Amino acid sequence: MYFLTTEFGHLALSLAAGYVCFRLYRRMSSWVFSLISGFLVDLDHLFDYFVFRGLQFDLGDFISSRYYHDTNQVYILLHSWELVVVLCVLFIFSKKKYIFCPLVLGLALHLVWDHLTNPAYWRTYFLIGRYLEGFTLDKLFAY
Numbered sequence: 001m002y003f004l005t006t007e008f009g010h011l012a013l014s015l016a017a018g019y020v021c022f023r024l025y026r027r028m029s030s031w032v033f034s035l036i037s038g039f040l041v042d043l044d045h046l047f048d049y050f051v052f053r054g055l056q057f058d059l060g061d062f063i064s065s066r067y068y069h070d071t072n073q074v075y076i077l078l079h080s081w082e083l084v085v086v087l088c089v090l091f092i093f094s095k096k097k098y099i100f101c102p103l104v105l106g107l108a109l110h111l112v113w114d115h116l117t118n119p120a121y122w123r124t125y126f127l128i129g130r131y132l133e134g135f136t137l138d139k140l141f142a143y
Contacts, residue, residue: 002117003063007042009113014038017105025098033099037087038106044078051075072137080127084108119143 018034021027045065049057052067061067068074084107091100111125119142123129133139 006113006117007039009117010039010042010110011035013109013113014106017109018102021098021102021105024101027098030098030102032102034102034106036106037103038110041078041107041110044076047077048073048075068137069143073135074130074137074140075135076130077127078107079111079114079125081111081125082127084111 014034014037015031017038018031021030021034024030045062049062049067052071052073053061084104087100087104087107091097091104094100114120114125118124121129121140121142123133124140130140137143
């Protein structure tokens with residue numbers, strides 16, 4: 001149930017980000033870019049899964065996130081406020097704001113939702129913070 005709740009939240013927030021950017025720039029692609037950065041960004045969990053479990057895949061194991069607890073490691077490389085900053089810089093200097101607006105909003109809302117729905121410490125969604133903690137699950141989440 002937790003998986004469905006968090007993913008539904010990501011989907012809803014991504015659609016909201018897409019709507020805001022669509023209203024600003026009148027580009028249908030706003031919806032696509034917001035879904036990529038706000039919803040599909042969770043595909044980086046697959047990277048962690050395959051690093052920890054190898055090429056075998058078990059949907060139940062993946063959804064339960066047991067692999068994080070078994071290894072006590074978490075990478076989630078795209079879940080990063082540093083990436084939001086890079087996207088913001090690109091937004092500021094790019095002429096294609098209709099691309100970067102939904103990318104920034106989608107990812108920022110994704111990270112905020114993750115902070116609200118996970119027992120994460122403040123440094124957890126900073127790539128540098130995860131690196132400094134050795135990508136160690138129990139130093140990044142209060143389970």
